[in-house]
Amino acid sequence: MGIQTIWNPTSWKELPAQQQPEWPDAAQYDAALKELSTYPPLVYVNEIKSLQSALSLAARGKAFLLQAGDCAESFHDHSAHSIQHKLKVILQMAVVLTYSTGVPVIKIGRIAGQYAKPRSSPTERYGDLELPSFRGHIVNSEEPDLKSRVPDPQRMLKAYHQSASSLNLIRSFTKGGFADLSKVHTWTQEFVASSTEGQRYEAVAFEIERALRFMAACGIDLSKEQVLQQVNFWTSHEALLLGYESALTRQDPGSGKWYDLSAHTLWIGERTRDLNGAHLEYISGISNPVGCKIGPTTTREQILGICEKLNPGRIPGRLTLISRMGADRITDVLPSLVTAVKDEGYPVLWTSDPMHGNTFSSSGSGLKTRRFDVILNELKGFFEVHKGLGTWPGGVHIELTGEDVTECLGGAEEVLEHELDV
Template sequence: MASTWTPTSWQSFPAAQQPNWPDQGALDRSLKQIASYPPLVFAGEARSLQNALGQVCAGNAFLLQAGDCAESFDEFTANNIREKLRVILQMAVVLTYSLGVPTIKVGRMAGQFAKPRSADTEKIGDLEIPSFRGHIVNDPTPTLEARIPNPDRLVQAYHQSASTLNLLRAFVKGGFADLSRVHAWNQEFVGSSPEGQRYEQVATDIERALRFMHACGVDTENTAALHEA
């Protein structure tokens, strides 16, 4: 076991949820290929998250983590990514206003493809096949061939993650996360959903706060913190 953290120290810990890759050579080639690619997350982004989590630990911020249990290769569209981000932003606005502290938003996105399993195999009728471990490993189709772990899926997951992150960065820096826009979504939710009526008072209070800030000369156009996520 490693006593101090290094970029590779995770490799010294036991991995209890690894699939049984049938072709070690193919796995090694996929891992080597991914290792040659640019990082998905940059050092500055990691440091920013570390600082934000420090604020959460100190009680000065609230952590919101949301997203899929496991991402899918079959549902990879710009619309799906946008709508997941939209819901996270809507929740964050309500939490930030209600708690009075910043909400640190963490998405289970752009890499959340694996599924842990309690057993290596499962029975479908009389057929025993490898368990579905997420699209990064095998296919959910209940056949023996589809369930064989395929290391090419690791590379596909990298490319999908990179595309997802690029789109998310464009959204959060390009005005999609603008506070006025997110508040309008919440108002729509309150007006069109029976569940949303519980948040009607919060939406009204946020509207009043936005009007006050605008009257003071603070708006989403001249304040980056209100325009970006």
């Protein structure tokens, strides 16, 4: 790799950077980044530190991480209704996990910044037309014409403003009464409430309400218990677009440490985790807690290199390794990687992404989809591996929406292939 340079927010530019758009006008790109660098932070250092503290508990087996949200956020779907419903689903999941596991559940959304998409190919076909790939609304538009696919740096500024708007609403919901545990029944989605799974959720909600009534009967004033009325909710996105991330990276005057203030935590994907690449270089220098996706081709040497690069100080909660093996590979591949990390003494938090290793294209429509039972099988495999090794299965990282959609096959609604994207 040559002589190691001292880290700074743009030192990644000295290394190969995968998945970056080909900006047509360098001057416009630089001007957009310069403007972005003058904007206020989206999150605050004290919030990042509180997340780091929570994740350190999960790394020690005393908490569980739920990280969930959109595959990629959209400029077109940005209503209060949409954000509220996503938050509602995450709160539903968290309350069930908390009640069933008996440990605190850390709630992180793939939200307020998840606008970029990694792509397997720089181009894609629409009939006879070959176009630059859609890389997320922070880069270009999904419309199937050449003009719409040209990367536009002004979109980074729009992504910032929409992220700020989302964060403002999230803070209002999570601190303003919407997340009050006594209202657990009001979180129920209508399309779930009529199903068997919805009835199981209602049973849990009833038990929680009964416990709250018992506490009140014992003389505890629930209206004064802030922990029952508010929740801590943090934001995350994939650190894919490195110019955007570095423009929002600021130095904390108190500690001298650098933080990416576009989100509380960021992760690196399977396609960009090259040890000698720009993405790992960038996140190695920020003091946010960070994550890295780990796929089935990962070797012992690679995973230990990632751990050393991203957490040389071996700080619990600093590094989350996100397993995305595929249901048919996880029990074969994951054990040796977990063992290697454990034997070398790296205090990582292991979580499972059961979505991305199980994607395939529908034979009828060609739409990308997953089978719900296969998603569950990967999750089961993840927990079985950790149980067998005596390690902590610390969380799940999943894509979801608060809307009534048909994107996965099977599940509670028993979705069939011809019903996809209905």
